[in-house]
Amino acid sequence: MSLTGSLLQFGSIIAAAAAFVVVVLLWGRLARRGAVAVVARGAALLGVNALVVFAMLISANDHFAFYSGWNDLVGANADAVVSTKGASRGTETKAQANALLAGTTKPTGPRGTPVDGYGDRVQQLTVTGASGVTSTALVVLPRGYDDPSQASTTYPVVVALHGYPGSPKQWLTALDVRPAVEVAVKSGQMADPIVVIPDLGIPAGRDNECLNGPQGQPQVETWLSSDLPKAVEASYRARTSPQAWAAMGFSMGGWCAAELTMLHPQQYGAGIVMGGYFRYEPGSGYVPFPKNSPEAQAHDLVAVAAKNPPAVSLFVASSQDDPESWPTTKAFLAAAKAPMSVTSLIAKTGGHRSDVWAAQMPQALAWLGKTAPGFAPTGTPQP
Template sequence: MGLTSNKVLALAVLLAVLLFVGTIWLWPRLARRSWKAITGRVGLLIATQVAIFASVGLSANQAFGFYATWADLFGQETAPGVVVDHDPAKGTGPVKVVDTQTVNVPGGSRPATGGQIQKVEISGKRSDIASPAYVYLPPEYFQPQYKNRKFPAAVVLTGYPGTAQALIKGLHYPQTAHKQAADGKMQPMILVMMRPTVAPPRDTECVDIPGGPQTETFFAKDLPGAVADHYRVGVKPQNWGAIGDSTGGYCALKLAMHHPEAYAAGAGLSAYYKAPLDVTTGDLFHGDKDLQRRADLLWYLDHKPAPKTSLLVTSSKKGEDNYGDTQKFIDKVKPPTRVSSITLDSGGHNFNTWRREIPAALKWMGGRLSED
């Protein structure tokens, strides 16, 4: 059974309940001062607390999508991205569909009503990176009257060490996009949902690491073209945007700022503005000071020409550590860059806060992208 399985969570909760009841039931028998009784009391308390801790941990992981598998949890997911060569003569390309699933909306079993989510593998020619993703196709994509229409697309990125599944199960991006479009609040849009960690377990912060994973190249140069080769999406900057939370938000802003020729808009939910250096990232820059400065978005606004792109930043007056830096970021933006913001009175660095921001952020994104 998988780490995110409901059966695993149910078994952990059942075990915790049984151990709690067993502790209450057996406690009078273990009330003596013998070493056996003391060992029994300690064992029951430890077992009960471990079971409760496991239940809470599994529940939190399902809600926030920190780890996708047991191997991911225990740090055994160490294989780097692998290049997959595709032969155009055989009808394959840089995007390979490996599974499909319905969208959790009324009528979701019919693609023309609920849209569809496709699990894919995306290969990058320039970056030599292959990464999984989930692609949400809106209902209009399957309707005959739109068969010749190209749709705008947004890359949706998780935080670190989040999973792409969390964008569907925890943050409800497909459901929200479906409702927003059905209510006429945004245009139908394709969502390419991914984790920014293309070389797990390393946190590459969407940086082209010298001698390492070329993550920025993958997202800026490989991804839009690969998706456009497979789906009805344009390759002009006005066809593409990026949105993400935390690390994914930092990456989304960076992609729009560094690559306005590829992305017309970038939205950072609870984003930070400078690539960290810690045990999860390792040495990202290998002494390249210019690369390190470019990864600091506040520095970039001060020292580089203002890109022609649109940016959205979000924060909370209480509960978010990025509030001060977000205000600095807004103040530093110069034309032709455009900036918008969402500021909550309170809200932490968590899914509940981002779910409150996503509808407005998707509406903002849809207003800055076009189908052609």
């Protein structure tokens, strides 16, 4: 019996309901005095509650696809296969890389405020701008950022995008991006970046898919592609070349990373998509534009990859039994071509959950250091 699907889901619900009815019918007998009756009542109540919890977990897993099957549940995932298609990247000379990084400005605006419990290296920055959107972003600074000896050092930027429902702190807890970045930097795989984690709940609780809404609604895509980069560059020593800016996300955030990289290559030269998708299907609660409108066609990233691919680099991680990610990822990988470069990490099994994406991050960061000139490692590996 499959872990996902209606058979197990409805079977578990029926079993829980049947157990409840049986306990109610037999309660008169279970209510007798004596140690045996007390144990029987306790076992009956525990059994009903266990079946109810099991049914709830099965239903949640069926909806969110946390685990794709029994093998995935017990940790028997197949090895992932890495492949690259489209244009090659990471072959620029040192002179070409330096030229790409020449556009760097000095910060002129205020920095964010330290976040309680995380020290001065994690700050919260309020961002507003031409989009009319006001929201916040967590900013994780590199080690030694405030060291006087590093006063002239500039840094590439990774914009980390959370899923829905979710929050920026997922990147500091479930996916803890900080140690993953520090390992990649210390091992000489990439340059130390500024990590920016925007709050995508604009407004809170809305599944906006990082898209501009209709007139009068928040222009989230503009905020992410224009207002946020300008605010970061004004407040921190961030490199301004698109080859030094990357969008990275999981689930809905993976879609956002692909969208920002492919539709705004003037800002984001690279993207990391973990468990994301490449076509947006409007939900019943929020529809930013009609399904067959010009805006919808422009945001069909599979069609963009096939007809007008931008000169950007993408790292795409998915599994063949992830129902949220794989169908459009498969179509996207088949359509991708030069001048876009796509490196894929595809497993046969793997659920739609944070520990899968956390495990993919080290390989994604190493890819970023090899592929985007602005993230190329400097110096030698640290002990």
